[in-house]
Amino acid sequence: MPSFPLPVVWTVMATISSLDIFLNIVKCLFIFYAVYFVVASVCFGAFRLSKFDGRMPFDFNTWIDFTKCCTNYTKGQLANLTSMGSTYFISTWFFTIFIRGRVWDYALTVTLLHIVITCLVMLSFPLTWSWWVCLAISVLLMIAIGEMVCCCCELRAKSKVIPE
Numbered sequence: 001m002p003s004f005p006l007p008v009v010w011t012v013m014a015t016i017s018s019l020d021i022f023l024n025i026v027k028c029l030f031i032f033y034a035v036y037f038v039v040a041s042v043c044f045g046a047f048r049l050s051k052f053d054g055r056m057p058f059d060f061n062t063w064i065d066f067t068k069c070c071t072n073y074t075k076g077q078l079a080n081l082t083s084m085g086s087t088y089f090i091s092t093w094f095f096t097i098f099i100r101g102r103v104w105d106y107a108l109t110v111t112l113l114h115i116v117i118t119c120l121v122m123l124s125f126p127l128t129w130s131w132w133v134c135l136a137i138s139v140l141l142m143i144a145i146g147e148m149v150c151c152c153c154e155l156r157a158k159s160k161v162i163p164e
Contacts, residue, residue, distance in 0.1 A: 043079040060126040088138035103146030
């Protein structure tokens with residue numbers, strides 16, 4: 001049976017310690033929530049909302065209802081949707097810069113922790129199906145874009161010619 005060499009990212013990530021993995025998760029959580037609060041603040045100002053209580057990243061109660069089909073959405077609902085999508089997109093780039101591999105793993109871990117933290121902050125479980133759909137689409141796009149960027153960076157690094 002032929003053995004195929006592992007890509008550079010996989011061999012580097014295979015030798016990482018548990019402490020490094022934990023620190024990467026903490027780093028990713030910090031990046032994710034820093035980006036989320038900055039984006040939520042920008043959306044708060046852009047949509048001219050009346051109050052910002054800091055729970056916007058966790059608020060699934062005032063979420064867009066897709067059955068209304070683009071009519072009668074409040075500014076708060078649009079701000080929530082925009083901040084979630086933008087946060088996942090922007091965090092993808094920071095994850096690829098600071099983690100440099102296995103973006104899918106850290107994206108899923110951060111999303112699961114975000115769901116747990118959201119339940120703790122809101123003191124209830126999110127039952128709004130549109131929130132779950134937006135969350136799933138956001139994390140899938142994060143995984144796809146992050147992994148493509150990591151693969152492109154890896155291929156670029158391999159294709160560089162080293163002068164002798």
